[in-house]
Amino acid sequence: DAKTTQPPSMDCAEGRAANLPCNHSTISGNEYVYWYRQIHSQGPQYIIHGLKNNETNEMASLIITEDRKSSTLILPHATLRDTAVYYCIVRDRSNDYKLSFGAGTTVTVRA
Amino acid sequence: GAVVSQHPSRVICKSGTSVKIECRSLDFQATTMFWYRQFPKQSLMLMATSNEGSKATYEQGVEKDKFLINHASLTLSTLTVTSAHPEDSSFYICSASVGSGLAKTQYFGPGTRLLVL
Numbered sequence: 001d002a003k004t005t006q007p008p009s010m011d012c013a014e015g016r017a018a019n020l021p022c023n024h025s026t027i028s029g030n031e032y033v034y035w036y037r038q039i040h041s042q043g044p045q046y047i048i049h050g051l052k053n054n055e056t057n058e059m060a061s062l063i064i065t066e067d068r069k070s071s072t073l074i075l076p077h078a079t080l081r082d083t084a085v086y087y088c089i090v091r092d093r094s095n096d097y098k099l100s101f102g103a104g105t106t107v108t109v110r111a
Numbered sequence: 112g113a114v115v116s117q118h119p120s121r122v123i124c125k126s127g128t129s130v131k132i133e134c135r136s137l138d139f140q141a142t143t144m145f146w147y148r149q150f151p152k153q154s155l156m157l158m159a160t161s162n163e164g165s166k167a168t169y170e171q172g173v174e175k176d177k178f179l180i181n182h183a184s185l186t187l188s189t190l191t192v193t194s195a196h197p198e199d200s201s202f203y204i205c206s207a208s209v210g211s212g213l214a215k216t217q218y219f220g221p222g223t224r225l226l227v228l
Contacts, residue, residue, distance in 0.1 A: 046113075087154075
């Protein structure tokens with residue numbers, strides 16, 4: 001079962017930063033937060049993951065709150081090609097650390 | 112790095128026939144690969160975990176005799192849908208793990224769309 005809560009959808013303006021929230025209030029101390037996205041009719045694409053520190057790569061930044069109960073994925077300059085379903089996943093020890101996909105957030109970037 | 116391929120990308124078959132889908136890790140070795148299924152407008156559902164050199168582990172409700180998984184090498188896992196029926200029509204996606212410990216990352220293939228007539 002998914003251990004995260006995400007808004008079902010959100011719209012973003014092209015060129016602006018997109019901030020995608022995720023709640024994971026039952027996360028345990030050594031469980032990582034992963035973000036993937038799935039563009040229509042493609043396999044999921046890995047974006048970023050983190051444990052407790054903020055992380056940044058060429059695609060996005062991940063901000064994790066100090067209590068680790070929530071996180072935010074930031075796409076710094078959204079483009080139309082960023083339109084996708086974004087999944088926030090906690091790799092859960094109770095599920096043998098498998099990835100369990102919830103419904104995700106459908107992000108639509110508009111010109 | 113961490114590229115996963117699948118073949119074929121789409122397949123149409125007649126009811127009752129078997130279909131084999133290949134999943135390859137192109138630039139790394141993967142002792143563990145995963146197979147997912149995704150129906151229209153739904154999220155991915157894990158079907159099974161494929162372990163190199165040993166039997167696959169199936170999720171609850173997935174018939175192991177219908178979905179045969181073979182992981183014969185560190186770069187190849189195959190999923191065979193036996194005696195396919197129209198209800199097996201779906202988007203099948205594989206992934207492979209990179210890294211170690213709790214920070215293992217899964218990289219996904221592009222998916223295979225199966226249509227059973």
